[in-house]
Amino acid sequence: TIPPEILRFSENIGNFALVIKGEPGSGKTIFSLQYIAEQSEKKSGIYFSTRVDIDSLYSQFPWIKESIPPENIVDATQSILPKKMEVPQFIKFSSLPEFLKGLYTAIEEKRTEKFSPIVVVDSIDAVASSVGLPVEDVCAKIIDVAKGAEVGVIIITERTERTALDYICDGVVTFKRKLIDERLFRELVIEKLRGVEIENPIYYFTLHGGKFRYFDEFRPIELTTFIHEPHPPVRDGKGTKFYEKNMFSTGSKIIDKIVGGYKRGSFVFLEVTGEVPPEFIVENIAGVPVENFLMQDRGVIIVPCKGLSPLYFFEFYAALVGREKVQKNCKIIIPSEDKDVEKRFPWLVYTSYRVDHFVNTVNSIINEFKREKEDNVLLFLCFDKIESDFGSRGAEKIAMKIISRVKFEKDLCIGTAFPSTKIDVKLREAADYFFKTFGKKGRVFIYGVSPPTVIYNANIDFSRPHPTLYFTPIT
Incomplete structure (x- = not known):
């Protein structure tokens, strides 16, 4: 489900910093959740949710209940309302140092002898808004903590234009929503992945069923190798x-x-x-x-x-x-x-x-x-x-x-x-x-x-x- 170039990037670089850009509804959250789900076998993915609380995530994407352990999701929303459900990981912050402390603590709790966790911060815009600092400054500090802890970090942003984030991070991926004849069409564009050859810079995908899935090339039937086995017709004659x-x-x-x-x-x-x-x-x-x-x-x-x-x-x-x-x-x-x-x-x-x-x-x-x-x-x-x-x-x-x-x-x-x-x-x-x-x-x-x-x-x-x-x- 995850493009192979992105998987190779995260495996090869180690303590990488990847920024995922896109407008609201473009698929960033679903993609990052699936990335964490693929890391769940190693129990090494941590998802920091700064906009949507945990019960809302479970409601929108029921599949994550079985794919991502609750302890791998950190509720970093700053809502004044009481939580509808207990969450194993919850941080409250009013300053950047408080957020960074919570981030570092979560990393150390999930670190094992075999695996270092990969962290997703969704989104950097919400953190910057909460602490009253520019997005670029907050991003640089989060990357410093991640690099110091020798872990990879994926940073989600709703900024689609080229910014300092493109230069700070090792990789840049942009999610796009387009209209073709007034119909929705989705693209994932790999802008940069340091140290990885990008064979396919563009992936077309769907979020059908609440999951990210990119499409393979069309494969015509090879008549020279195909041994047919006729299937019953869909009958539509008299009596149907x-x-x-x-x-x-x-x-x-x-x-x-x-x-x-x-x-x-x-x-x-x-x-x-x-x-x-x-x-x-x-x-x-x-x-x-x-x-x-x-x-x-x-x-x-x-x-x-x-x-x-x-x-x-x-x-x-x-x-x-x-x-x-x-x-x-x-x-x-x-x-x-x-x-x-x-x-x-x-x-x-x-x-x-x-x-x-x-x-x-x-x-x-x-x-x-x-x-x-x-x-x-x-x-x-x-x-x-x-x-x-x-x-x-x-x-x-x-x-x-x-x-x-x-x-x-x-x-x-x-x-x-x-x-x-x-x-x-x-x-x-x-x-x-x-x-x-x-x-x-x-x-x-x-x-x-x-x-x-x-x-x-x-x-x-x-x-x-x-x-x-x-x-x-x-x-």
Whole structure:
């Protein structure tokens, strides 16, 4: 849960001084509590709370009751009200020398032959306010005590600008809250860690469940090493609750909880921005309903994305549901100018670069699937490729004709595009469900515009026999 650079810094430096900066609500307190919790096995972390009393901490973060022993938390709040609960460690101070004496006493009480404690002061601003001295002076004195006692100290401050603290301390970490499309997004920025190589200066994280957690890079499924074990589909046909509500499952129980499924006859639009790997388009919100349709032996029609071959799509879904189901239930369409092109694969359908021929080919496959299966059809269309092949006018005509039929016949269409795609605005207007996805330093995020949702980090869980997409909300 703690970035490895920060752990190496605290282990290598020993009696270090680390300042953690950030506005209120940016995650500083939760992070420092988790840091203390990780030190609890050594019984060597001390948390000095100068703003929030102990019972409030336990109320806000119930998990710390089991993770941090009460004797490792020092109540340094200066409230005149009586404490609601007894605390093993409590200091009252009106001057800096009194606070430093309490700090030193707590350090010596927790020191053992094997371990020296690490101290968190949350926050330095509250101590400075209580003793009536500048923050920089108070910080320097606390560091002097910590260095003299040969312990590490983490100092929390709500100052975000560059100050003398940045030069006094050995390390500087800043917590940031941002808004992306009016949705919360969180960053941890490592400004300085003396003596440690900073491999990743920025970590994106969540405080979901009252805990700090940073996100890993997105890992696509490696088809060459993956041995599939199909999992049961989320059934949404006759006799199911989805069918009674006139809905399809998204194919993921997690996404179903977020959006409730997709109404029959819907167009689901996924706009891809930033550094999103092309595999994510196939393997995330667009991929799971395709897998779910294939597992229920329904027809699926795919127009591949630019940069990904039809064979990749086939092999990917074959790895998840088996080659037989893909061959029986899926058709992948690509335009070709070669009239004599060899039909090497029964699942691959060639069409010309004429708009009417392309639309007729799609309609013909839909009709064939419906005659054979007497069930709904899913279309997964990558409009960046369609626009590249047919131009913006042709792509718009194709989109409107196919989406109109899907809505009329209560099927499902999932489309993807980029903001640079010229028909992007038209696709937004036609969408019943609209999601945006973006990437940052190998991490992938997604949120709903319609219906509106928070931002989620998306990744794949490989710990199970079947790789499973999971979303973590940024809260």
